[in-house]
Amino acid sequence: MSEETVDYNDLSEAEWAEIRRQRITPKEVAKRVARILKPHRPDYHYLKKVFQHTRELLEITPEKARKRLPELLTDTELITFYEAVWNAKNTNHLVMIKLLIYTGIRNAELTNVQIKDVDLTNCTVRIEQGKGKKDRYVLFPMTFRGELAQYVEKQKRSGAKFLFESNRLGAFSTRRIRQIIKEYSEQSGIEKRVYPHLFRHQIITYLTRKGIISPKLQLLSGHSEEKSLAIYRDLALADVAEEYESAMEKFPVK
Numbered sequence: 520m521s522e523e524t525v526d527y528n529d530l531s532e533a534e535w536a537e538i539r540r541q542r543i544t545p546k547e548v549a550k551r552v553a554r555i556l557k558p559h560r561p562d563y564h565y566l567k568k569v570f571q572h573t574r575e576l577l578e579i580t581p582e583k584a585r586k587r588l589p590e591l592l593t594d595t596e597l598i599t600f601y602e603a604v605w606n607a608k609n610t611n612h613l614v615m616i617k618l619l620i621y622t623g624i625r626n627a628e629l630t631n632v633q634i635k636d637v638d639l640t641n642c643t644v645r646i647e648q649g650k651g652k653k654d655r656y657v658l659f660p661m662t663f664r665g666e667l668a669q670y671v672e673k674q675k676r677s678g679a680k681f682l683f684e685s686n687r688l689g690a691f692s693t694r695r696i697r698q699i700i701k702e703y704s705e706q707s708g709i710e711k712r713v714y715p716h717l718f719r720h721q722i723i724t725y726l727t728r729k730g731i732i733s734p735k736l737q738l739l740s741g742h743s744e745e746k747s748l749a750i751y752r753d754l755a756l757a758d759v760a761e762e763y764e765s766a767m768e769k770f771p772v773k
Contacts, residue, residue, distance in 0.1 A: 589720045594771040596709050597721070601772045603707035612699055614670045615683050615691075618644070619715055620772055622657040623722040626693045626715040632682045634675060639668050642760075658760055660767040729766035 561569070574580075592600065597620075604616050619629060628646050636645040642664055643656040659667065674682065681690040696715055704713035 589717055590711050591721055591724060592709070592711060592713070592717070596707075596711065598771050600703060600707045600709055600713060603703045607703070607706075610670060610673070611683060612703075614667060615696070616700070616703070616718075617663060617666075617772065618659065619718045620722065621659045621663060621767070621770075623719040624657055625719065626696055629683070629696065629715070630681075630690050630693055633680055634671055634682055637667065637671055637682065639664055639671070658763050660764060660770070662767070662773065725770065726763070726766055730762075 556566070556569070559565070601616075601620075604613055607613075615629070618624065619626075622644065624632075624644070624646065631647060632644060633647075636647065638645070638656075642659050642661055644659065646655050646657060671682070674684070679688070683691050685691055685695065693715075700713055700715055
């Protein structure tokens with residue numbers, strides 16, 4: 520069968536293996552292409568166009584990267600982790616980790632939260648210039664309001680600007696927050712990898728199981744997709760608050 524008549528979509532693994540075996544190396548191909556292009560003195564943009572047209576002529580489209588599902592904690596593991604945090608009796612860490620768990624806030628967003636961003640009346644935290652350079656609000660459960668209020672007052676008395684500050688009176692770094700989470704993970708004896716963004720996956724998965732639909736989850740989590748924006752624009756945070764509060768009543772961490 521000639522190459523022109525081959526339907527590559529129908530090739531078996533063995534046939535693909537044979538094709539790969541007969542191929543010349545990418546480096547050798549690059550040398551041949553370079554010999555052709557060198558007399559034309561190509562710059563970056565010229566090369567970019569050459570390979571764009573090459574892909575089109577060969578009908579090659581980029582493969583979508585496979586998204587790996589994170590290995591979530593079970594309810595028992597989440598409680599075990601939280602107990603390690605509780606037993607350490609570090610108020611800063613306790614409130615910080617609870618906020619991560621309850622809101623699904625991103626690590627980098629958490630470091631930038633200031634005291635003025637906390638609305639204890641409406642149980643929201645303002646995220647300024649989050650991912651995509653967009654401002655938004657996240658919810659926390661009413662059961663957490665009293666504890667957070669006490670912590671906010673403590674921070675105000677100390678003259679803090681940020682909600683979470685290190686001993687040097689500056690905002691925590693994302694690296695330091697990862698270290699804190701890792702330390703408590705090791706203390707808890709959990710074998711799974713525990714890191715700040717895992718709690719984001721954890722709460723979004725939990726709320727999904729509780730029946731909160733995708734557009735509302737986008738509002739809570741800060742995700743945005745163009746195809747969902749028509750519905751997304753019409754939603755207000757208040758529309759989601761009741762469902763969120765109801766779902767959080769049975770959340771394992773109290």
